[in-house]
Amino acid sequence: MAALPRLKAVYFDLDDTLCGYWDASKKALRQAFEAHPIEGYTSEEMVEHWAAAFREYAPTLKGTESYQVYLKNGKPTRDEQMGHTLRRVGVDDARHAEALGDTYGAMRNANLRLFEDALEVLTALKASHPLGVITNGPADIQRQELETLDLEKWFDHVFIEGELGIGKPNRIVFEKAENVVGAKPEELLFVGNSYAHDIRPAINFGWHTAWIRRDSDVPPSVAGQTTKPESKPEGAPEPTFVIHQLRDLLDIVQL
Ligand SMILES: [Mg+2]
Numbered sequence: 001m002a003a004l005p006r007l008k009a010v011y012f013d014l015d016d017t018l019c020g021y022w023d024a025s026k027k028a029l030r031q032a033f034e035a036h037p038i039e040g041y042t043s044e045e046m047v048e049h050w051a052a053a054f055r056e057y058a059p060t061l062k063g064t065e066s067y068q069v070y071l072k073n074g075k076p077t078r079d080e081q082m083g084h085t086l087r088r089v090g091v092d093d094a095r096h097a098e099a100l101g102d103t104y105g106a107m108r109n110a111n112l113r114l115f116e117d118a119l120e121v122l123t124a125l126k127a128s129h130p131l132g133v134i135t136n137g138p139a140d141i142q143r144q145e146l147e148t149l150d151l152e153k154w155f156d157h158v159f160i161e162g163e164l165g166i167g168k169p170n171r172i173v174f175e176k177a178e179n180v181v182g183a184k185p186e187e188l189l190f191v192g193n194s195y196a197h198d199i200r201p202a203i204n205f206g207w208h209t210a211w212i213r214r215d216s217d218v219p220p221s222v223a224g225q226t227t228k229p230e231s232k233p234e235g236a237p238e239p240t241f242v243i244h245q246l247r248d249l250l251d252i253v254q255l
Pocket of ligand 1: 013014015016017192193194
């Protein structure tokens with residue numbers, strides 16, 4: 001493997017980098033549709049409808065008023081998404097949608113787990129580096145996740161899309177992260193699971209990158225479609241490192 005220079009800081013993505021967000025989400029969706037069933041459909045079938053509704057709805061969100069709401073608070077778009085899901089099966093019931101959305105949100109948080117090597121790696125790195133998080137998503141949900149996982153104490157700098165009003169892959173977010181530690185891009189490492197949101201922008205802006213790839217890294221929104229983790233687009237730049245577990249960082253970062 002290529003050797004890294006001594007780094008000024010290490011930044012992490014949160015969901016599916018440090019914690020198993022997709023696994024928590026999938027379990028929570030099943031639990032929500034079991035708790036608030038729709039007559040004539042199994043919970044598995046309803047998860048498929050949720051996934052199809054997500055694929056239609058999520059791409060329309062950015063640039064709308066709903067996106068501004070979503071940045072602060074995950075509930076309205078979560079409930080709206082459940083409303084779309086129910087209408088796919090001919091049910092128009094805002095209260096049922098809200099009950100599903102609330103159960104999904106609560107169970108997703110309850111199911112959230114750090115990857116088994118996360119604390120070992122954070123402990124080792126924190127002894128010699130400032131650490132930061134750059135995460136996309138609503139402010140309330142991302143803060144809740146950090147609290148649920150008791151992660152805030154590990155990080156000197158936390159950048160949340162919902163709090164900044166802008167998220168990855170926007171350059172502004174990476175520049176803020178550089179400035180707050182007084183580092184040049186080539187003195188920083190970004191660790192993330194998403195090639196599009198984490199790795200490609202970090203490469204473009206001159207950071208070192210560790211792309212963490214796990215077989216479990218498949219969102220529920222691809223249910224019934226491909227079940228492979230995200231791959232790198234043909235011809236797109238290579239990350240500095242491809243890793244398969246957080247523990248691999250201990251071999252590549254000079255402690
Ligand atoms: Mg992620």
